[in-house]
Amino acid sequence: MKLEDIGERAAIRAIVEKLGDASAHYTGDDCAAIPCGDSYILVTTDMITRKTHIAPEMTPRQVGWFSVAISLSDIAAKGGRPMGVVLAFGAPRDTELRYIEDMAAGAADCAASYGTAIIGGDMKENPELTVCGTAIGIVKKEHFMPRAGASEDNLLCVTGELGKAGAGHYAVSSGLKFLRELSKALFEPAPRVKEGMALAESGAVTSCMDLSDGLANSLHQLVEPNANGKVGFEVEERLVPVSKEAVIVEDRGKKTGLDYALYSGGDYELLFTVKKERLEKARGALKSCGCELTVIGKVTGDGAVSLLRDGKRTAMPNEGYEHFRSGAA
Known part of the structure; x- marks a missing residue:
């Protein structure tokens, strides 16, 4: 078996199994x-x-x-x-x-x-x-915000807008010089450091990770540590904050702006869950940093990652960037 057959995350799990007693200290967190x-x-x-x-x-x-x-x-x-x-x-x-x-x-x-x-x-x-x-x-x-901790009926949220890095990748790989300004989000990501600290201090967050691998892929990663995979996530398509950069390039490629927002890696926004009654606390914490909080869905109890579109629920494929499987970034 080769790494290309299993991908990065399965390879990491195989390595952890060989760590012996040290594996007890590995949580799979960021x-x-x-x-x-x-x-x-x-x-x-x-x-x-x-x-x-x-x-x-x-x-x-x-x-x-x-x-x-x-x-x-x-x-x-x-x-x-x-x-x-x-x-x-x-x-x-x-x-x-x-x-x-x-x-x-x-x-x-x-x-x-x-x-x-x-x-x-x-x-x-x-x-x-x-x-x-x-x-x-x-x-x-x-104040520590682990990946594990999401509960059914928590709200699913993100910082900022999604799809900027994916749009930048398209601009660079397509060779369209007039779109090169879009590459900054891809090459110079802005980690949400002060936003993360503010959210942590709010006490509203139940689980958190960054979106370096894309929204869909990250949600599938977030399933595993939560209630032994029994917790799932439902994203409402209409609520996803698609960046203007993703919209700009959607007519020039095969992907829509939403595709970039859901399946492109490299945005480095925060993906997190919050208790309903603490939503405004979390929103206020981010607002103090000049950052918007967007509720994009909810936590479910079925272990699935799904997309809600016009009232119809469909499975969201586990697509995004993964080493040994994906092409170069």
Whole structure:
């Protein structure tokens, strides 16, 4: 059996089974959460390579920014405050020094934008440009937002608008120069750090993760840790906040704006569930950050992920980005 036969998440489960006693500490969440007094120290790592993430159109600064932003997004999804980022670079020996300098500057700019800094790292020769970022954060135990915790009749919500990164990917891959401005959402994601902290402190959130893999794929991931897969999610099509960027490109490709919102990865918004009676508390917390909360559906008790369209409920396919199965981002 090869990795392409099972995909990233099944491969991770297979690895965890080989960790022995250490597997008891693995929760499948966005971050490892290490108890420390009344808080958790959060640790998360993410790797990007030339083949899977670094498009030729990306500037070195954008590569650096991206490598930090995606790890900070995991910290944000747990309600954490970033404490620092370490970066490991692997690059061919003929790489221009200026490229590495600009990449480091982009990484530093991203970290500073979210109240933290690059605090260390490593560099090695490698045949392909590779960057691995590890972010460290902290959150009070009472504010930690796990993936597990959703209950039937909780409301299903997202921050911001969806489909921007998918639209950016189409703009870049299609070679349409007048759409290149759309690529910023893809190459320079904005992790919802302050929004995550605000939601955590509101006490309204029952489960949370980021949307790096797309809405549909993320919902299928969220089923597993909730009530042993008995909890499901119903999304109302008319409520999905489709970005204007996704609408702009829908007539130029085979996908609709809604397709980009549901099935394209890279948005790095937050997907979360809230108690009905705490909805306005959560909405107010996000509003204080200048961010909109959109209720897109509800939590069900049937273990299914479905889409409600004109009163008819259909299964939402598990589509989105997954390593070893999907094409390069």
